[in-house]
Amino acid sequence: DAGVIQSPRHEVTEMGQEVTLRCKPISGHDYLFWYRQTMMRGLELLIYFNNNVPIDDSGMPEDRFSAKMPNASFSTLKIQPSEPRDSAVYFCASSFGPPGEGSEKLFFGSGTQLSVL
């Protein structure tokens, strides 16, 4: 398996533009997580899905952020409009079963480095 695949690896955009980050989880995994990593705030969980259904989006910072999972093999995180403070590395991760039960491993993608100018 190729692992969790994220695209693009790097995204540079101007303030106010729409940004869409993409994730393909590992086949068969039923949990998908979106994290944001910054120097100031560390690793933050934004939202997670179970069987394509959003379970907890309390980490989504503002209404400008939205995430979808239309099917088991694809998820998007959208920021509209983007702001400079959204600059961060965004990670997608997937797992089979909740961490700690059965499969306790999260498998992370390589991340998308987002820079909003």
Next chain:
Amino acid sequence: AQSVAQPEDQVNVAEGNPLTVKCTYSVSGNPYLFWYVQYPNRGLQFLLKYITGDNLVKGSYGFEAEFNKSQTSFHLKKPSALVSDSALYFCAVRDNAGNMLTFGGGTRLMVKP
């Protein structure tokens, strides 16, 4: 609410020496504890976990961690550090009722030749 503290932003160790990366946690009930490692420009990778059983857990790349319930700690250790161990290490915890991991702020390990 569950939380994790990694009190050291950076740990410096000479190659061949033992290393310890500290982690303390707060959680309701019995904790599930994890260590992940992040190499430059990569996502986090699972190292080891404690769910139940023996307090000393062995993981990937020669790492181990010791669960100490009375001190609510889960320190990561390795008897002999390698330069290639240099990376960012994250401790994580979840309780036995929820699905989400809470990560610590990370500790940068620098192993010098």
